[in-house]
Amino acid sequence: MSINVNGNPVELPGDPRVSLLDLLRERLLLTGTKKGCNQGACGACSVLVDGERIISCLALAVQYEGRSVTTVEGLAEDGALHPLQAAFIAHDGFQCGYCTPGQLCSALGMAAEARRGLPSAVTADLEADSMPLTRDEIRERMSGNLCRCGAHNGIVDAILDACAGGGR
Ligand code: FES
Ligand code: FES
Structure with missing residues (x-):
């Protein structure tokens, strides 16, 4: 196995x-x-x-x-950070970094869910083929990933930057 x-x-x-x-x-x-x-x-x-x-x-x-x-x-490829990793650095998406690996993996899975049209609790149009990643959508969809340092604003900014346009 x-x-x-x-x-x-x-x-x-x-x-x-x-x-x-x-x-x-x-x-x-x-x-x-x-x-x-x-x-x-x-x-x-x-x-x-x-x-x-x-x-x-x-x-x-x-x-x-x-x-x-x-x-x-x-997540990194050929020694280059994944764009979402780079965005976390650019937007101060962490302090101690303990939650960061989980935030990164969760955000990538979350963005793929939105691209597939899976709605969240705050999605208005349940019939859309894909769900735009607004700030509210990201907050709701990432609510299972806690950050004790309170870096959530930077985390949302980083995800908006790297994922809202449909990046990988
Ligand atoms: S360690 Fe798995 S959800 Fe907290
Ligand atoms: S950066 Fe410290 S718990 Fe999130």
Whole structure:
């Protein structure tokens, strides 16, 4: 049984109780993905699975056999930051940085959801083919990713800058 992490095949643990978060952090030493609450409440452990955002603390690693996981370590390409990473720097989208890997992965998954036309609780036109990422939409759709430093205004600005135009 294997899983793909940031483009690399990885053997899944024999113990089916290992969470995806613990596989990433403790076995693969990909410590970019953070453990905040370990109970699905903070979003710090958000990663992408086949492009969709999940919270990895509530996921068992074996559930994702054959799937492709992207963590914050997999966002940069050829040594260049992902445009969203660069936007977080440009807009002061963090202070301590603990929530940032989860914010980045969640935002990318969130933007893809909006492009696919998945509505949020504040979407006015439920029939639209894709949902424009307004400030209110971003705030609502990112409400599962908490920032104890209170960098939310910069986070929203960064996402608006990098994702609202339909970027990757
Ligand atoms: S560590 Fe997973 S949601 Fe908080
Ligand atoms: S930057 Fe510190 S928790 Fe968000």
